Each structure stands twice: as C-alpha cells, then as structure tokens.
Amino acid sequence: MFRAISLGFASLSDKGIMLILVRVMLLTLLAFAILGFSLWYAIDAIFYKLGYANDGGLSAVAAVAVLLISGLVLFRMIAIAITWVFSDDIIDIIEAKHYPFEAACGKRPSNWQSARMGLRSAMRALGYNLLALPFYLILLVTGIGAPLVFLGVNALLLGRDLEDMLVARHGHHFAAFGKGERLMLGLAGAAGMMVPMLQFVVPVVATASAVHMAHGKFRVRTK
Template identity: 50%
Template sequence: MIQALMLSFQSLSDRRIAAVMVKVVLLTIISFLALGVGLSFALQWLFTWFHVDDGGFWSGLLSVAIIVLSGALLFRLVTVAITWIFADDIIDAVEDQFYPQHAAFGKRPSFGAGIEMAMKSIVRVAGYNLLALPLYLLLLFTGVGTAIAFLLINALLLGRDLEDMLIARHGKSNGAINKLPRLMLGLLGTAGMLVPFVNLLVPVLATAMAIHLVHAGDTSL
C-alpha cells in the first residue's frame, strides 16, 4: 500500500498526468462552487418552508449539520463524476509510464459503457449515503461517530469504483483488487477528500494507486 502511494505521487511527474491534474482541479473547484451556491439557496428555501429560520439553537444546529453532511456528500459526488470522466486518461498515462506490458493488452471501454458505469456509481454513492443519513444525524451527538460511519461507507464505495474502472479495462482476473487493500485504498481516498486542497488531488492519486496495486501486486499495508 505504501509503495502504491509513493508510486502514485511519482506518477505526477508525467506531463500527461500533470495535464489531467490541472483539468481535475479546475473542474472540481468550478463544480463545487456551483453546487455550493445551489445548496445555499436550497437551505434558505427549506428553512422558510418548515419555518425553522428563527435563529435559535436547533435551527442553527440543523444548519451546521446539513451544511457539513451535504458538503461532504456533494464533494463525494463531484469526485466520483470527475474520476470517471478522466479515469481512462489517467489509466492510459500511468500504464504507459510504468506498465507498458499491461497497457498493450488493456481494452479501453467504450464511451457508452463508461457513462453507464459512471451513472451507476453516482446513483450508488447518493443512494447509500442518503440511506445512511439518519445514522449520520444520530451519530452527530457522539462527536466522531458520523465521521467514522461516513468514512467506512464511502471507503467501501470508492474502493469498488476504482476496482470497477480497472476490471472494465482488464477483466476481473487482471483488474480485481484484494478486499483488504481495496478497503484501505477507499479509506485513504475518502479521508483525503475531507482534507482541504488534498481533496483536489484525490481523483488522480486514488486512481493511480489502484493501478499500482493491481499491476505491481502490492497487497501489503
């Protein structure tokens, strides 16, 4: 796992990866700002509709909870979408740089197949997190319970997404990641999404790590 992480940072030296990184960062910032503006208007409408805009303790607590949870979920959805948009470009560049023997046999999925997998991933992330929303809210009073639950659920989902990208190209026998390394990869990626500035690099670094885990056979932690 550590080797895969170090190699993923080394991948950033490749001009193709650097170009993708710039696109990912710009698109992430623009998308999240747009979603943030939309969320602000939605919250104002919601509080007016339910008459909880009294400035009291409970309305304030509810505002903080909604902003934190929605922000984390929206960023997660933005990251999923952007990762799928640039996944093939990232895989091409990393495999050409480190694993040309695998690049020669990998089959890039069609545009339609990529869109279908991306939509399934986005629906899966939104669905599971919305189902877990009551749990997130309930665990807010524990201090750390919500963060732990969010990390675990989204780590499982992110690990699966990254594995699916490689299976789509190399098949299950050559693209699958062992369960524990896949979970650790998902945890690192999901935790990275919660760190300002680092979260902008997650789509590229997590995808590169998945490639190194599969092709370098790095299943150690």
C-alpha cells in the same frame, strides 16, 4: 499497498497527470459553484412562496450552510464522477510509462461505458450515504462517530469504484483486488478526501495507485 500509494503520489510529477489534476480541480469547483447558485435560487424561491421577503442574503447564508453540511458527501460524489471522465486518460498514462505489456493486453472502455459507470458510481454513492444519513445524524453528538461511519461507507464505495475502473479495461481475473486490498485502498482515499485541499488530489492519486496495485500484484503472481 503503501508502495502503490507512494507511486500514485509520485505520478503527480508527470505533466499529463498534472494537467488532468488541474482539469479535475477546475471542473469540481465549477460544479460546486453551479450547485451553490442553484441552491441559492431554490431557497430564495421557497422563502418567496412562504411569503417571507428577503434581499437574498438569508437565502445565500442558507445555501452555504446546506453546502457545508452536505459538503463531504457531495464533494466526494462530484470529484469521483469528474475523475471518472478522465480515469481512462490517467490509466493510459500510468500504464504506458510503467506497464506497457499490460497496456497492450487491455482494452480501453468506450466513452459510453465510462459515462455509464461514472453515473452508476455517483448514484451508488448517493444511495449508500442517504441510507447512512440517520447514523450520521445520531452519531453527530459523539464528535467522532459520524466521521467514522462516513469513512467506512465511503471507503467501501471508493475501493469498488477504483476496482471497477480497471476491471472494465482488463477483466475481473486480471485487475480484481482482494476484499482487504479494496477496503484499504478505499480507506486511504476516503480519509484523504476529508482533508482540506488534499480532497482535489486524492481521486487522481487513488486512480494511479489502483493501477500500480493491480499490475504490481499481477507481476508478482506471474513470476
């Protein structure tokens, strides 16, 4: 796994991967900006309906507070959903460069399939994190309990997302991970997404790492 993650980071030297990373970063920031402005107007409208007049400043502060509180979950959802849009391009680049034989054996999913899997991933992340929300709140006072629960939940989700990207192309018999591998890869990715600035890089690197892990394991099995 460590070799796969190392190769995933090394893939950032590829011009094509870097262009995808820039797109993911810009689209993620744009999505957050749109979400922030939407929250601002929604909260402002609620204040107005309640008869509490303000110049928009309080609404802006409230919107920022909501974004900061929910930022980890929302960022993970948005970043992964956007990465899903480019995941097949990432896989194409990595496979063409390192695994041409495996690339020829796979079949790229249609845009509709990718969009459907991306939406399913986002809804799954929202659902599981909403279910875990009471535990986040209860354990918030411990200082470390809530982040650990968040890490565990999102490690499982991210590991499954990464596996699904490859299974959709190569089939379960070829690209599936073991439970331990899926968890460890997801754990590394979820932990990275809790680090400021590294959050933007992790989804792209994790996708590249998953390709190296799946194909590296297959080559070992067939030797």
